[in-house]
Amino acid sequence: MSLSEIVIDGRPKRMSDTSSRKPLARASTLSLGQSNFSRSADEIAGQSKKIVTREVDFFYEAKQALYKVTLDIPEHCVTALIGPSGCGKSTFLRCLNRMNDMIEGTTISGEILLDGTDIYRRGTDVVELRKRVGMVFQKSNPFPKSIFENVAYGPRVAGIRKRSELNEIVERCLRQSALWDEVQDRLNDSALQLSGGQQQRLCIARALATAPDVLLMDEPASALDPKSTAAIEELIFKLKEIYTIVIVTHNMQQAARVSDQTAFFYEGHLIEVGNTNELFTNPKEKQTEDYITGRFG
Amino acid sequence: MFLAASTREQFASKSANLDLRGIFELAIHGLLLACAAVSIVTTVGIVFVLLFESVQFFREVSVWEFLTGTRWSPLLKPQHFGIMPLFCGTLLVAGGSALIAIPLGLATAIYLSEYASPLVREIVKPILEILAGIPSVVYGYLAVVFVSPLIRDTIPSADLFNAANACVVVGIMILPMVVSLSEDVLQSVPRSLREGAYALGATKLDVTLGVILPAAMSGIMAACLLAIARAVGETMAVTLAAGATPNLTLNPFEGIQTMTAYIVQVSQGDTPAGTLEYRTLFAVGLALFVSTFVLNVFSRWILLRVEEKYE
Numbered sequence: 001m002s003l004s005e006i007v008i009d010g011r012p013k014r015m016s017d018t019s020s021r022k023p024l025a026r027a028s029t030l031s032l033g034q035s036n037f038s039r040s041a042d043e044i045a046g047q048s049k050k051i052v053t054r055e056v057d058f059f060y061e062a063k064q065a066l067y068k069v070t071l072d073i074p075e076h077c078v079t080a081l082i083g084p085s086g087c088g089k090s091t092f093l094r095c096l097n098r099m100n101d102m103i104e105g106t107t108i109s110g111e112i113l114l115d116g117t118d119i120y121r122r123g124t125d126v127v128e129l130r131k132r133v134g135m136v137f138q139k140s141n142p143f144p145k146s147i148f149e150n151v152a153y154g155p156r157v158a159g160i161r162k163r164s165e166l167n168e169i170v171e172r173c174l175r176q177s178a179l180w181d182e183v184q185d186r187l188n189d190s191a192l193q194l195s196g197g198q199q200q201r202l203c204i205a206r207a208l209a210t211a212p213d214v215l216l217m218d219e220p221a222s223a224l225d226p227k228s229t230a231a232i233e234e235l236i237f238k239l240k241e242i243y244t245i246v247i248v249t250h251n252m253q254q255a256a257r258v259s260d261q262t263a264f265f266y267e268g269h270l271i272e273v274g275n276t277n278e279l280f281t282n283p284k285e286k287q288t289e290d291y292i293t294g295r296f297g
Numbered sequence: 298m299f300l301a302a303s304t305r306e307q308f309a310s311k312s313a314n315l316d317l318r319g320i321f322e323l324a325i326h327g328l329l330l331a332c333a334a335v336s337i338v339t340t341v342g343i344v345f346v347l348l349f350e351s352v353q354f355f356r357e358v359s360v361w362e363f364l365t366g367t368r369w370s371p372l373l374k375p376q377h378f379g380i381m382p383l384f385c386g387t388l389l390v391a392g393g394s395a396l397i398a399i400p401l402g403l404a405t406a407i408y409l410s411e412y413a414s415p416l417v418r419e420i421v422k423p424i425l426e427i428l429a430g431i432p433s434v435v436y437g438y439l440a441v442v443f444v445s446p447l448i449r450d451t452i453p454s455a456d457l458f459n460a461a462n463a464c465v466v467v468g469i470m471i472l473p474m475v476v477s478l479s480e481d482v483l484q485s486v487p488r489s490l491r492e493g494a495y496a497l498g499a500t501k502l503d504v505t506l507g508v509i510l511p512a513a514m515s516g517i518m519a520a521c522l523l524a525i526a527r528a529v530g531e532t533m534a535v536t537l538a539a540g541a542t543p544n545l546t547l548n549p550f551e552g553i554q555t556m557t558a559y560i561v562q563v564s565q566g567d568t569p570a571g572t573l574e575y576r577t578l579f580a581v582g583l584a585l586f587v588s589t590f591v592l593n594v595f596s597r598w599i600l601l602r603v604e605e606k607y608e
Binding site: 128129131135137143144145153154157203206207 | 489493
């Protein structure tokens, strides 16, 4: 099946109701796993802007990694960041929860607004920011603790001590990440005993446990087998009803399947951004077209 | 025809070369093996001598008396051969120095690994290496002229040579070891774990205490055991600082004698070779060897388990 077929087959018919803040329940009534449910350009436009970036420049020491990136990330949509290795898409993602702060010698300029507030302004509580903007990494990184303690870690550092409350959060998050049925009998086993796909879903559950608004995913399925990948993609469909998701992926089919909006990065520049179906079927820029048709990258 | 012959000659000369090279390779192999054999033969030899002389000793003194006796006076009449006082002295010094070195060393390692800027790290680590390079006799001397008066100012009833004295200097001696081994272990905790924790809104203290320390715990335990083994084997400083009175006590302000210090005392004295007194050397040496060996093996075993975990 060619790429364009995947995209065209799944023309968005659902989800005309753009104000949907509620329903995880509704997402589960959809027949998940079939082609895609991307929101149309109109629907995306109807969503409020969760994150807005304005002219973001980013440097590792003297090397510039991002050039004037200006991008709107709509609420309750999946935004995919695509582009060849080293194009800056991961760097951009890590700007959104200030993860790059941990790397020595990096500088950033421009504005990144989360719900209208600049997250790089003086006095920003980075700890608070990261609770609101969760992150799932390329390589699953469960803590060497029990399954339960992995999920409970975020709530615990946030000060939740009551066992009943923690139990409730752990169960809810493991259900949301579609792992509950597989692990409910062995919550006290080490997380390191889980398979790769399970570990990654555990990391998603762990990220959900801090009740974030935004979920950043850095190639979450790149190290997984097709079945686990499908499970994670299915999960993303459900999660976007509750969260705003930004996902970095190398896999263009994946971007086409899961995202509503796609942004194409090349050599630190944001080349093109648009509704996923349109970007894949009718790219405006030559470089985008070359990349998505596999002519380079 | 001509071509074929010349090619054959070439091959023939090549194979002669090959023979020569083969012999050379073999010689090198043998030479390197011989070098490696030195350390193995030495180890086996030492263990053999220790065992041989100890067996002679245990013909005259029962193992039971040796291990459980509470008095040690092989050089004085009436002779007593209970190693407990020496063992207790060693334990006191090792335990006391661990009590000083482990909390301090661990805190330093955490600071260097998690909190310090690269610049501070660049300055502190070489200083620690200098500390590790100070000869142990210098530490012993410092214990006598500096630490002991300090302790006796605070606690007037303390003996001039006492265990606390030795604990302080041995603690400082093994400190660099605790720091550098623990810091290595902390650094080896994968970056992805740190990032995972920070991404959940954890503070530096949360990450350090809740994720990094537990992940590094077995490695840190191994580091501490190695440091304790070093303290058990430490000789010069404790001989100078702790005194030469075998004393079954847990009071750190009394004079004691450790196993190592006893060995020094007998080795430099005029105990005639071949006597029972002389053979106590080997029995105590064997006991010391077994203690440090067990500690070393145990800590290596722990370290191995850590490495497996982060494949």
